[in-house]
Amino acid sequence: MQTQNLGYPRIGSRRELKKASEAYWAGKIPVAELEKTGREIRLKNWKSQQESGIDLIPCNDFSFYDQVLDMSVLLGAIPERYAGFARTHSGTDLYFAMARGYQKGDFDLTAMEMTKWFDTNYHYIVPEFKAGQTFELNPAKLLSELQEAREAGIQAKPVIIGPVTYLLLGKEKETGFHRVELLSRLLPVYEQLLKLLAEQGVQYVQIDEPALALDLTPAEQEAIARTYTFFAEAVPSLKIILANYFECYGDNLQTAIHLPVDTLHLDLVRCPLQLEDILATDFVQKKTRLSLGVVDGRNIWKNDFEASLQLIEQAKAALGAERLLIAPSCSLLHSPCDLDFEKKLNPEIKNWMAFARQKTDEVAFLRKWASGERSEALKAVWEANRQAIESKKTSPLIHDPAVKDRVEQVTEKDTRRNSPFAARRKQQQEVLALPLFPTTTIGSFPQTPEVRSWRARLKKGELTQEEYDRLIEQETADAIHWQEEIDMDVLVHGEFERNDMVEYFGEKLQGFVFTENGWVQSYGSRCVKPPVIFGDISRPEPMTLRWTKYAQSLTPKWVKGMLTGPVTILQWSFVRNDQPRRDTCMQIALAIRDEVTDLEKAGIRIIQIDEPAIREGLPLRKENRRTYLDWAVRAFRVSASGVEDATQIHTHMCYSEFNDIIQSISDMDADVITIECSRSQMELLDAFHKFAYPNEIGPGVYDIHSPRVPSEEEMVGLMEKARKVIPDEQLWVNPDCGLKTRHWEETRLALEKMVSAAKKLRTV
Structure with missing residues (x-):
């Protein structure tokens, strides 16, 4: 049984990224200082997860603005209006111009559209597509961060947005075509990327396809199936962790469980019943592993260990421990960084909470306990959790x-x-x-x-x-x-x-x-x-x-x-x-x-x-x-x-x-x-x-x-x-x-x- 994390907060525990970004935009610091801040945040995040006991630690989950915008840059999907700007400005300034617009000198560029990431309060930059859209691999950021992790002693798991989700998140800027029709143009670029990662010795890659939480058409389901069949044939050495979150697989379940991937991730916080649905299918006879997202990545309450263990034991009885990973429900991007920084909270209420750092500790604890470990230290953690959950149910602070x-x-x-x-x-x-x-x-x-x-x-x-x-x-x-x-x-x-x-x-x-x-x-x-x-x-x-x-x-x-x-x-x-x-x-x-x-x-x-x-x-x-x-x-x-x-x-x-x-x-x-x-x-x-x-x-x-x-x-x-x-x-x-x-x-x-x-x- 392994542990994994899907993503970590990128702002820094003291909002270091915000301060550095705004200083760079204001011309107060050079790009080198902004990049240094990014490296420091990434290193701290990796080390924190490593110390918690996370086996598969993500990289490329860090972004200077938005992960969907990062994918547009990675895939070379740069709108034409930025072409002249790109010839005379750095890649960093082009990136921020796409996100924020640019108005200086000879340039007056509107920003790309922005909208909400599924049902969260996180906003992403909407990709723009035209009928003859071309894509071109630009992997410098991902490879650089992968190398940084290795130098820090972390064999990181790259995280990328899947091609179908990426296309569905975008918008056609011309009439007469549907953006999913661009999949055939996009898959060869993903193939280049995955082969490059395999050459770098990467064992696992996390591909996020949260579009699987939506009501997909048969054509979109077929696009998902075609995509992962293509990946399995093109790069058989890579172990793909396919991540869906924020909802069940729903009507997409049959598509998902028959994909040739190493691991399927389940958001068992939003949809605990889907575990029973999956275990009732022929998935049990397959070799595909399950990542059990039992720790809430979108809220700040402590995990109820007893409730999580019931789900883990149910999966373990059907599949065996070796086919399971324990994880948060989704990226911890949506959680604050570290509860230890809170010095003024009411102690009773604070005892009910867990932030990103504490959530990775919870993931690691659940793996140990589900694996049968029962040290005195672990027993103390279990008992403290039980008391906190009971306290929250009965506290007079809550009810009026x-x-x-x-x-x-x-x-x-x-x-x-x-x-x-x-x-x-x-x-x-x-x-x-x-x-x-x-x-x-x-x-x-x-x-x-x-x-x-x-x-x-x-x-x-x-x-x-x-x-x-x-x-x-x-x-x-x-x-x-x-x-x-x-x-x-x-x-x-x-x-x-x-x-x-x-x-x-x-x-x-x-x-x-x-x-x-x-x-x-x-x-x-x-x-x-x-x-x-x-x-x-x-x-x-x-x-x-x-x-x-x-x-x-x-x-x-x-x-x-x-x-x-x-x-x-x-x-x-x-x-x-x-x-x-x-x-x-x-x-x-x-x-x-x-x-x-x-x-x-x-x-x-x-x-x-x-x-x-x-x-x-x-x-x-x-x-x-x-x-x-x-x-x-x-x-x-x-x-x-x-x-x-x-x-x-x-x-x-x-x-x-x-x-x-x-x-x-x-x-x-x-x-x-x-x-x-x-x-x-x-x-x-x-x-x-x-x-x-x-x-x-x-x-x-x-x-x-x-x-x-x-x-x-x-x-x-x-x-x-x-x-x-x-x-x-x-x-x-x-x-x-x-x-x-x-x-x-x-x-x-x-x-x-x-x-x-x-x-x-x-x-x-």
């Missing part, structure tokens, strides 16, 4: 009967506004008196180092609360007055008092706890520190009222109240695993409802409840989606439906494909929805057009994840595309997302152009 009772009392009336949208709209037009193509932003403004330093100084006691509040008041006032100067129609207060759109609310709700260093990567250098939901959730007092009221007092224009929605707070937190997620979500919805009604009572007539994670939480298999969408939409409606018709409710969604959930978006019944649209050149509006979406919509005209500033003409051009499919009277003008991560210089310039673009639209 009043919260549970309130959830039980929610009625259908609580999920509905007083009047349908058409009637509400008339009242809102009378009260708000907004122009055609009203302009607004999504909520946050740049958080400068100075603003962040105030929060840090407050925590350290270097600023009093009164001093801190005065500083935030001045920053808010400056933002309000600047928006007035550029003639923005609906203003925002800028959220300078907020650390994160979920963390801020979690800090003010009961049932949450926070880490100091529980960072995970969202995209590129963007790291988030998800709150931990450990118990029942309630709102002791208003959360946003003070700052929203203050901002509104400064201006006769409307200021939006800015809230994060219940589904997004749920999705972007580490969620308790002892009750259904829908129940936790409804607890959050009731807390947000209380905040919404308090804002309305204070005279706030436009309230935005952001739900960028609605699409993210969608189950990967269609058969499970209706149940999720029903409770997710219900939670949003509960949060939003306590106000009068004249109060306008907005929501925001970003980096999502909407076709398969457009009915549910309509069912949310928000008066206005703002969405990310600029990277897709308004393609995402097609779903709203085909559906004849009745409510108002703000398609983003400014990509806030890129440092480039679009021209006024570019924004007008995007809105002209929008006007072709959405009536003028339904359209708003806004950026793709919040502006927290941008700099003021580019933000001011971009928003001034955006307002000017809206005014031009009103004259055409």
